[in-house]
Amino acid sequence: MSAPLWPAPTATAPVTATVPLPGSKSVTNRALLLAALADGPGVVRQALRSRDADLMVHALTALGAGFSEERDDYHIVPGPVRGGVSIDVGLAGTVMRFVPPMAALADGEVRFDGDPHARKRPMGPLLDALRALGAHVDNDALPFTLRGPVRGGEVTIDASASSQLVSGLMLTGARFDKGVTIRHAGEPVPSMPHIAMTVQMLRAAGVTVDDSVKDVWHVEPGPIAARDLVVEPDLSNAAPFLAAAMISGGTVIIPAWPYETTQPGDSLRHLLAEMGAEVSLDDSGLRVTGTGAVSGIDADLHEVGELTPTVAALAALAGSPSRLRGIAHLRGHETDRLKALVTEINLLGGDAEETADGLLIRPRALHGGVFHTYDDHRMATAGAVIGLRVPGVEVENIATTGKTLPEFARMWARMLGD
Ligand SMILES: O=C(O)C1=C[C@@H](OP(=O)(O)O)[C@@H](O)[C@H](O)C1
Ligand SMILES: C=C(OP(=O)(O)O)C(=O)O
Numbered sequence: 001m002s003a004p005l006w007p008a009p010t011a012t013a014p015v016t017a018t019v020p021l022p023g024s025k026s027v028t029n030r031a032l033l034l035a036a037l038a039d040g041p042g043v044v045r046q047a048l049r050s051r052d053a054d055l056m057v058h059a060l061t062a063l064g065a066g067f068s069e070e071r072d073d074y075h076i077v078p079g080p081v082r083g084g085v086s087i088d089v090g091l092a093g094t095v096m097r098f099v100p101p102m103a104a105l106a107d108g109e110v111r112f113d114g115d116p117h118a119r120k121r122p123m124g125p126l127l128d129a130l131r132a133l134g135a136h137v138d139n140d141a142l143p144f145t146l147r148g149p150v151r152g153g154e155v156t157i158d159a160s161a162s163s164q165l166v167s168g169l170m171l172t173g174a175r176f177d178k179g180v181t182i183r184h185a186g187e188p189v190p191s192m193p194h195i196a197m198t199v200q201m202l203r204a205a206g207v208t209v210d211d212s213v214k215d216v217w218h219v220e221p222g223p224i225a226a227r228d229l230v231v232e233p234d235l236s237n238a239a240p241f242l243a244a245a246m247i248s249g250g251t252v253i254i255p256a257w258p259y260e261t262t263q264p265g266d267s268l269r270h271l272l273a274e275m276g277a278e279v280s281l282d283d284s285g286l287r288v289t290g291t292g293a294v295s296g297i298d299a300d301l302h303e304v305g306e307l308t309p310t311v312a313a314l315a316a317l318a319g320s321p322s323r324l325r326g327i328a329h330l331r332g333h334e335t336d337r338l339k340a341l342v343t344e345i346n347l348l349g350g351d352a353e354e355t356a357d358g359l360l361i362r363p364r365a366l367h368g369g370v371f372h373t374y375d376d377h378r379m380a381t382a383g384a385v386i387g388l389r390v391p392g393v394e395v396e397n398i399a400t401t402g403k404t405l406p407e408f409a410r411m412w413a414r415m416l417g418d
Helices: 025-036 051-062 093-103 116-120 124-132 164-173 192-204 236-248 264-274 302-316 328-332 337-347 377-389 398-403 408-415
Strands: 005-007 016-018 042-045 066-070 073-077 085-088 110-113 144-147 153-157 180-184 216-219 228-230 251-254 278-282 285-289 298-300 322-325 351-355 358-362 369-371 393-396
Touching: 025 042, 025 051, 025 073, 025 093, 025 164, 025 192, 051 066, 051 085, 051 093, 051 398, 085 093, 093 110, 093 124, 093 164, 124 144, 124 153, 124 164, 153 164, 164 180, 164 192, 164 216, 192 216, 192 302, 236 251, 236 264, 236 285, 236 302, 236 377, 236 408, 264 278, 264 285, 264 302, 298 302, 302 322, 302 328, 302 337, 302 358, 302 377, 328 337, 337 351, 337 358, 337 369, 337 377, 369 377, 377 393, 377 398, 377 408, 398 408
Parallel strands: 016 251, 042 228, 085 110, 153 180, 298 322, 369 393
Antiparallel strands: 005 393, 042 073, 066 073, 110 144, 180 216, 251 285, 278 285, 322 358, 351 358
């Protein structure tokens, strides 16, 4: 049975809206895992509530942590890490890469599996690293069964497919007897701000991390301090809403935009300005005002790959060509995002082309049609962005936004004044 179609609303007037956003997926899932490994009970406030966050809570619960909820706050009581359990990672990169190193602390086997496409996402370098550190793992991708213990020490890993391979080892690293030293060898690691986020959150939990040498990260063994922390809004999920301001010639404000952050979504301030928006940040939040016209862009998105679907949607509506570079690793995301974006933009009459490491998108008038989403939350929001300008776009399976933003369709309607 095919997934239902969501008629994407068109913007009939300039969008003027303030859009508060739920917590960051990346901060939430790091904070939950660190809390489960901490030296006492902790609190994660304004956490994201979504499929990826739920999968993390279920995984950590299976491994022995206690969770109670109060609105969007989680109270976490760590416990000894226990084995003999099965974990569903869904399609969540943060669950499939962050939880196995923790499971290597368990007293028995832990079995991992996920959605059909999760079996295709890169896991091999992480599982090899866990083997090199002492674990037994019976496969090179999902599904696999892992048995510790891991004593820690030095390991070399090719993390060019995903920064999460490094973050995963670091997050549990302090709990290995010998800590962990990770050396990257290979093409450049993508999404470095996400590694900076890992380092920053570990340090905030009292863990000693040395990242002074390029491509080497050392995590000292020791306790992870329990914390009471507030999660920042998800800046990557701000992208489609801010794009709406640009396309419609309106203004969108995202409250509580942090002045300092490791979230890659902060780069939207520069990217959208380059594409023609007026952007300002003050105590009321981030304000983006558009003219209705979008300029094409030549951008290296290697560090901020998860912004690509929105930038590509804007590029498909732009008045000049765009070149998006440094994003070959997006082929291993929720779906092959380069292929998916080219296919769907071109099905609507656009002119997009895949390159070795990115996309070329040239201006061409688009028409309505079905925008397929491949179980990718950011493909769904990209379809919604195009639909604001192009009548008759129907996004397949808008519910896939539940991976990180279950309220997307309602928030979109509210933004448009419905
Ligand atoms: O560590 C994280 O929270 C993330 C790292 C990035 O992964 P890649 O390095 O695989 O791009 C990013 O794209 C993903 O959405 C979240
Ligand atoms: C790549 C992404 O997710 P994941 O955490 O599953 O890797 C994303 O959200 O764009």
